[in-house]
Amino acid sequence: MRMNTVNDATNNANSEDHRTEQSQWTLFYRKNGRALNAFLALVLVWVFFAVNNPTLFLNPLYYNAFLFSVPATIFLTTSLVFVIVSGELDLAFPSVVGAAGGVFMYSVVLGVPVIPAFLLTMGFGALIGLGIGLIVVYGRISSLVATLGLNFFILGIVNLLAQGRTISAPEAMNSFGYTLFVGKWHLFDTTLRVPNHFIWSLVWVAFCYVLFKYHRFGNRVQLVGDNTDSAREMGINIERIRVSVFIVSGVAAAITGALLVQMANMVWFPTSGKAYLLIALAALFVGGTPTWGGVGTIFGAFFGAMTVTLIPSGAVGAGFAGYWTDFIFGLVIILTMIAHRFSGARVR
Amino acid sequence: MSAASEPVVELRNIVKRFGSVEALSGVTMTVRHGEVLGLLGDNGAGKSTLIKTLAGVHDPDEGEIIVKGEIRKPWTPAAARDAGIETVFQDRALAPQHSIVTNIFMGREITNSLGLLRVQMQIDEANRLMREIGFTSKVFNPESTVGTLSGGERQGVAIARALYNQADVIVLDEPTTALSLTETQKVFRFVEAVKSSGRTVVFIGHNIHHVWDIADRFFVIDRGTEAFEGAKSSFTGADHLIEMMHQLAETGSADTSSLLEPA
Numbered sequence: 001m002r003m004n005t006v007n008d009a010t011n012n013a014n015s016e017d018h019r020t021e022q023s024q025w026t027l028f029y030r031k032n033g034r035a036l037n038a039f040l041a042l043v044l045v046w047v048f049f050a051v052n053n054p055t056l057f058l059n060p061l062y063y064n065a066f067l068f069s070v071p072a073t074i075f076l077t078t079s080l081v082f083v084i085v086s087g088e089l090d091l092a093f094p095s096v097v098g099a100a101g102g103v104f105m106y107s108v109v110l111g112v113p114v115i116p117a118f119l120l121t122m123g124f125g126a127l128i129g130l131g132i133g134l135i136v137v138y139g140r141i142s143s144l145v146a147t148l149g150l151n152f153f154i155l156g157i158v159n160l161l162a163q164g165r166t167i168s169a170p171e172a173m174n175s176f177g178y179t180l181f182v183g184k185w186h187l188f189d190t191t192l193r194v195p196n197h198f199i200w201s202l203v204w205v206a207f208c209y210v211l212f213k214y215h216r217f218g219n220r221v222q223l224v225g226d227n228t229d230s231a232r233e234m235g236i237n238i239e240r241i242r243v244s245v246f247i248v249s250g251v252a253a254a255i256t257g258a259l260l261v262q263m264a265n266m267v268w269f270p271t272s273g274k275a276y277l278l279i280a281l282a283a284l285f286v287g288g289t290p291t292w293g294g295v296g297t298i299f300g301a302f303f304g305a306m307t308v309t310l311i312p313s314g315a316v317g318a319g320f321a322g323y324w325t326d327f328i329f330g331l332v333i334i335l336t337m338i339a340h341r342f343s344g345a346r347v348r
Numbered sequence: 349m350s351a352a353s354e355p356v357v358e359l360r361n362i363v364k365r366f367g368s369v370e371a372l373s374g375v376t377m378t379v380r381h382g383e384v385l386g387l388l389g390d391n392g393a394g395k396s397t398l399i400k401t402l403a404g405v406h407d408p409d410e411g412e413i414i415v416k417g418e419i420r421k422p423w424t425p426a427a428a429r430d431a432g433i434e435t436v437f438q439d440r441a442l443a444p445q446h447s448i449v450t451n452i453f454m455g456r457e458i459t460n461s462l463g464l465l466r467v468q469m470q471i472d473e474a475n476r477l478m479r480e481i482g483f484t485s486k487v488f489n490p491e492s493t494v495g496t497l498s499g500g501e502r503q504g505v506a507i508a509r510a511l512y513n514q515a516d517v518i519v520l521d522e523p524t525t526a527l528s529l530t531e532t533q534k535v536f537r538f539v540e541a542v543k544s545s546g547r548t549v550v551f552i553g554h555n556i557h558h559v560w561d562i563a564d565r566f567f568v569i570d571r572g573t574e575a576f577e578g579a580k581s582s583f584t585g586a587d588h589l590i591e592m593m594h595q596l597a598e599t600g601s602a603d604t605s606s607l608l609e610p611a
Contacts, residue, residue, distance in 0.1 A: 030493070216463045223454055226443035233441040234455035235426075294445040347495025348444050 129250020
């Protein structure tokens with residue numbers, strides 16, 4: 001008898017379900033809306049510039065500088081997705097870029113060939129990321145404050161060690177490793193010269209995409225950021241995940257540091273990472289990763305990095321005086337933030 | 349004795365102290381195979397300490413925990429899980445911005461040797477688990493976001509997740525609190541499905557009517573000890589149980605002589 005009552009009530013409950021089935025398109029947009037918005041923002045910014053100066057923006061030659069400079073932002077922004085999605089913040093990566101550049105440079109000066117020096121630098125990045133992660137997680141300091149302080153601290157140590165000097169090793173430009181990392185080649189018979197580090201940045205994006213979306217690690221980063229208590233209750237090692245995201249960020253910063261040295265014809269500036277702090281964070285948020293953690297998009301970050309790199313030079317190319325740049329930059333950030341609202345507010 | 353009355357979990361003389369406070373002072377409770385045991389008690393009666401002990405969150409100071417005839421020691425959340433006891437806590441431990449399938453496999457992802465997720469295998473398994481407890485609808489599938497589900501449906505996700513670990517005993521901590529009547533009915537349907545799959549359910553509730561509707565047997569705890577227990581057939585109805593609970597609250601003991609002989 002009782003079973004019947006329960007079943008009757010449940011059947012009623014089901015027939016009273018007023019929610020409608022969602023179309024494939026709605027579901028696709030729900031899942032990928034933020035990356036699509038970031039892509040749309042990039043296209044719109046490009047179209048806006050291109051209509052103002054079509055000859056320049058349709059000339060492949062124009063994109064040589066773009067392809068040369070965008071990889072640094074791509075490496076930094078895509079790795080920050082892991083940090084922000086896990087619910088942390090990393091403001092220390094600019095100092096790691098500078099320090100890693102120094103490690104790379106000194107290794108080369110001391111006679112280490114470019115490729116091993118590069119790998120050594122990546123190892124250094126992982127180690128310093130581990131250190132930052134341990135301080136944040138086991139020091140129980142807010143990552144905003146801890147990494148803000150560490151950024152000054154690490155940069156300070158680098159400056160003290162370098163004593164304000166820049167270091168160069170131009171002879172390394174003849175090596176195979178140098179060509180492998182930053183050599184350029186013509187795309188077909190066009191005037192467009194593709195730098196190898198742009199290709200490496202695409203490899204990194206693919207790696208991050210798989211790690212974030214299809215690997216247990218990325219899955220757990222998202223779960224920790226979504227609901228830390230739930231993740232802990234289900235047996236996920238929260239501390240390990242939180243430390244690991246700083247290692248990802250450290251490795252990406254180290255790669256960036258070693259690349260910047262090579263891009264500058266084997267010259268190291270201790271402060272080379274400083275300029276990327278706000279650029280990379282802006283790219284991340286334009287790219288559609290929300291500030292609250294739990295969800296994010298690697299492809300969105302990739303498009304965001306392209307957008308923020310395009311704006312300063314693109315604005316000038318489109319005929320705006322240089323002092324318009326900040327205004328356009330701000331406008332794009334705010335408009336994309338509003339667009340991202342449409343692809344879904346936070347669900348709790 | 350039928351299989352349905354064999355004990356799966358026995359708590360014997362469980363004592364749990366927090367500093368000078370004795371939260372449980374010698375509780376003996378038996379959970380029998382295939383039943384829905386309703387656990388009742390006032391706030392502060394020791395209900396939640398008892399549940400956390402069952403889940404392995406608390407290791408008792410005294411007493412024994414026997415699962416399938418074996419004394420289990422040490423008693424930790426992992427040990428409880430290994431013994432086949434899955435607890436769905438009140439907060440349900442869900443990640444609302446993620447899909448049903450991601451939530452079901454939270455912390456226990458199906459991966460290959462490189463740690464890459466076996467996406468289709470997880471979706472198929474999630475579908476199977478959801479069907480097993482009758483948790484299906486046109487408006488959602490395993491890839492739907494948990495945050496878009498109703499309260500009762502979220503409870504369903506948590507129950508499906510508990511089933512994934514081949515649990516024999518599912519402990520539901522106040523699963524119908526703050527749910528509407530419709531949503532409560534949904535949860536009841538999940539519980540019935542879990543029971544008919546041959547598993548055992550411990551159902552903790554505040555609302556005596558909810559527990560009455562779903563449970564086969566009742567265990568009432570008061571001030572850290574067992575007040576009384578009885579099969580559903582030993583009560584004349586929900587009012588009888590409520591009357592005894594009132595008596596317990598007012599006088600500190602309930603008159604168990606009014607209980608009927610179990611059928």
